Amino acid sequence: MVHSSGIGVYLKQLIPFLLSSFQVTVLGKPEELNGLAWAPSVQVIPMEADIYSIKEQVELVSKIPSCDIFWSPQYNVPLLPIRAKKRLVTIHDTYHLAYRHTLPLAHKLYATAVMKAAVRLADQVITVSHFSKTEIAKYTNCPLEKISVIYNGVDNVRFKADFPEKASKQLREALPQLPEKYLLYVGNVKPHKNLITLLKAYASLNPALQAEYHLVIVGQKQGFITPDQEVFQFLEQHPSLALKVDFTGFVADALLPFLYKCASLSVFPSVYEGFGLPPLESMACGCPVVASSSASIPEVCGGAALYFRALDAEELRIQLENVLTDERLRADLVKKGLKQSKEFTWEKSAAQHLSVLKELLPKG
Structure with a gap:
């Protein structure tokens, strides 16, 4: 494994x-x-x-x-x-x-x-x-x-906030389809990952923000015992939205820190997790985190994430807009996130x- x-x-x-x-x-x-x-x-x-x-x-x-x-x-x-x-x-x-x-x-x-x-x-x-x-x-x-x-x-050698400027250029060269500004989800497409709530929240995002930011989904898309078919059905029913949602599929480990670093925010919407590494990896890279308040997630993220109730797409939409429009809030989340990620080695x-x-x- x-x-x-x-x-x-x-x-x-x-x-x-x-x-x-x-x-x-x-x-x-x-x-x-x-x-x-x-x-x-x-x-x-x-x-x-x-x-x-x-x-x-x-x-x-x-x-x-x-x-x-x-x-x-x-x-x-x-x-x-x-x-x-x-x-x-x-x-x-x-x-x-x-x-x-x-x-x-x-x-x-x-x-x-x-x-x-x-x-x-x-x-x-x-x-x-x-x-x-x-x-x-x-x-x-x-x-x-x-x-x-x-x-x-958290591997604090790989996941860190102080990448050289050329890191962004390397990322763009490796993933030329990557949008300039994006919200990031890292995880598999399984039902308990609750990607459907994220898609619904993104679909209802302020039109100006949705025009500015794509949603990038990093992780395995297929091949699961229990795949999340609702996600793909939702995108089929909303073809204009699907143009703003980018599935990268598998991404090499070396690129993941750069993806976090270049993201405007990272979203972790799971309804059930034993731990959950992506929020901490995001924090270590200086990326603000919006996460569900379910299961172990508050135990791991502490006061360094902005939370929403896992199945409440409207509450998630509000939190996404809060982070994207409030520079002071973003800076506070980044500061707290860097400190929180250092607690886990x-x-x-x-x-x-x-x-x-x-x-x-x-x-x-």
């Missing part, structure tokens, strides 16, 4: 910190590690199965070697016995349980059974917010003392992960 959206970032950032204390073996496709600086320092056991598949379960049991700790970075844990003395699992959120009514029956049954098994089989559970800790306990009956909350971090996160891992090691 090293290239799987937020979980991929989690893995890419944390694995290097483990190498000084552990001999690390990873399961995956060796070619997917090409270009990662730490790849030569880990052993790789090839895995060909798709995640969340029966074939994956068979491969996990046969390929996991004898080890002190087996760490699953997502809830798709091996369900059968494995050759590990201890098990650790990270569960980022319980969306598949909280919103199980939105899933096809097979996926609903899989998510319910496997997530409950994940907490039962694990010696310790890591999650990424106190909100998610409460949700895990609620939906799986996991004892609270078994769950460690460790926040994600991968170094701090890694130290806490290492502490949990070392506690699991056999004593003596």
Whole structure:
């Protein structure tokens, strides 16, 4: 899952910190590690199965070697016995349980059974917010003392406000279709990401502002188990609006900081998140953030974002217009955002992960 959206970032950032204390073996496709600086320092056991598949379960049991700790970075844990003395699992959120009514029956049954098994089989559970800790306990009956909350971090080397002037030029050359002024959404097109509310708010934006600012959507558009069809239906019904909404699709990691930096504001409208990295990355790049007040988002963004109720498109429209027309408000959000983003570092996160891992090691 090293290239799987937020979980991929989690893995890419944390694995290097483990190498000084552990001999690390990873399961995956060796070619997917090409270009990662730490790849030569880990052993790789090839895995060909798709995640969340029966074939994956068979491969996990046969390929996991004898080890002190087996760490699953997502809830798709091996369900059968494995050759590990201890098990650790990270569960980022319980969306598949909280919103199980939105899933096809097979996926609903899989998510319910496997997530409950994940907490039962694990010696310790890591999650990424106190909100998610409460949700895990609620939906799986996991004892609270078994769950460690460790926040994600922001890569403050990549995401920063002081890019050289040529950075903007490099971005325009790499993405020539990028509009001059834009509102930015970073995330996948899934129902719980609530992109439909953002589109409705943008559609009702003051006409002069809508003429001045495009809406740029960065992230995977297709290929999901539960895609957000309502988004595409809405755009089909509003063809003039669709001309102002730009889907970039996948964007190279190197370009993302520049996209934040050049945006007039960043919007995070999710109804359900275990953590949510895009708002913090935006803040670190000096981009003001408008975010929903749902789930873990206020826990992560603190007082550095301008909030709206997740399903209230009119309230979101008002907040967008407030940021776009009030320079003092923008400056205040940027200042608070830079400070808030510095509270979350991968170094701090890694130290806490290492502490949990070392506690699991056999004593003596």
